[in-house]
Amino acid sequence: MLVVGCGYVGRRVARLLQADGQAVEAVVRGSASVARLKALGVRARLADLDSIEDGGLPALPAAASSVFYFVPPPGEGREDSRLRAWLHACGTGIPRRVVYISTTGVYGDCGGDWVEEDRPPNPGADRAWRRRVAEQALLSWSEASGVEVVILRVAGIYGPGRLPLARIRSGEPIVRRDEAPYTNRIHVDDLASLCVAAMRRGLPGRVYHACDGRPGNMTDYFHRVADAAGLPRLPEISLAEAEGRLSPGLLSYLRESRRLRNRRAREELGVTFRFPDLDAGLVDCLRR
Numbered sequence: 001m002l003v004v005g006c007g008y009v010g011r012r013v014a015r016l017l018q019a020d021g022q023a024v025e026a027v028v029r030g031s032a033s034v035a036r037l038k039a040l041g042v043r044a045r046l047a048d049l050d051s052i053e054d055g056g057l058p059a060l061p062a063a064a065s066s067v068f069y070f071v072p073p074p075g076e077g078r079e080d081s082r083l084r085a086w087l088h089a090c091g092t093g094i095p096r097r098v099v100y101i102s103t104t105g106v107y108g109d110c111g112g113d114w115v116e117e118d119r120p121p122n123p124g125a126d127r128a129w130r131r132r133v134a135e136q137a138l139l140s141w142s143e144a145s146g147v148e149v150v151i152l153r154v155a156g157i158y159g160p161g162r163l164p165l166a167r168i169r170s171g172e173p174i175v176r177r178d179e180a181p182y183t184n185r186i187h188v189d190d191l192a193s194l195c196v197a198a199m200r201r202g203l204p205g206r207v208y209h210a211c212d213g214r215p216g217n218m219t220d221y222f223h224r225v226a227d228a229a230g231l232p233r234l235p236e237i238s239l240a241e242a243e244g245r246l247s248p249g250l251l252s253y254l255r256e257s258r259r260l261r262n263r264r265a266r267e268e269l270g271v272t273f274r275f276p277d278l279d280a281g282l283v284d285c286l287r288r
């Protein structure tokens, strides 16, 4: 098993695989990550997908018949040059199967509708375009090469060390509850289980939502995290006021509202969620 981009999610996937007796290798960008993974018993090699030349990526290890690809796209533009570089670098050493983490952002704004996997993607923000372009590149590559690709469209990831506590401590306001969009989430441990299940049981070419299926209001989310952590709630402002005060990145999230169903992942991948809602997840995050 090879994890390309082995950070917060990848380390948990590696641990699950190791617990199942599988050898795990990884590709990361920084030497600090190599050392951190070594301590977990994962042999990691360095490659920067932003700068590799042709043939610059070390050949895929023999263990790489199954690849988890978790490297995020670059921060700008509408392309995923990193994924393109990796596909190119694979050359003929292609894997048998790839599990790819995409995002639910590919659906764009759905006006708060419930969304299933067969809804046509309609990306709005550039960050969502990069993901959609990456999904399409992978599926075309799959068709041409015969490599099986399974796509997980992942909601907002939370978990130990991944709560917006710094944002809450900053005191920067958030948008009023009645003007805030729906958001969707998944606890990192459930996401790791879904990734492993997708490698084992996902249908080739199939898309699965990775979310807990319990969408909530974005402002409620911040308030619930603040309450659980014993911090003061953030002040609320109107959407009109937010336009001048919040960052363009945050504003782009405020313009998108959708509620994601996860029936396909639960039924086809056979994963039982340890953290089926935010209440259960927050208890776990804050007790560690």
Ligand SMILES: NC(=O)c1ccc[n+]([C@@H]2O[C@H](COP(=O)([O-])OP(=O)(O)OC[C@H]3O[C@@H](n4cnc5c(N)ncnc54)[C@H](OP(=O)(O)O)[C@@H]3O)[C@@H](O)[C@H]2O)c1
Pocket (backbone or CB within 6 Å): 004, 005, 006, 007, 008, 009, 010, 027, 028, 029, 030, 031, 033, 034, 047, 048, 049, 050, 070, 071, 072, 073, 082, 101, 102, 103, 104, 154, 155, 156, 157, 158
């Ligand atoms: N945060 C969310 O709510 C959310 C939602 C949906 C999807 N996702 C996606 O889920 C995936 C996994 O997330 P995560 O939290 O595990 O991310 P993460 O902790 O930032 O890990 C990303 C990994 O990719 C590697 N990487 C980054 N740039 C690279 C490059 N140019 N060349 C080679 N490797 C590179 C990093 O290497 P180093 O460790 O050496 O830095 C790291 O190992 C990402 O694609 C993320 O965008 C996130």
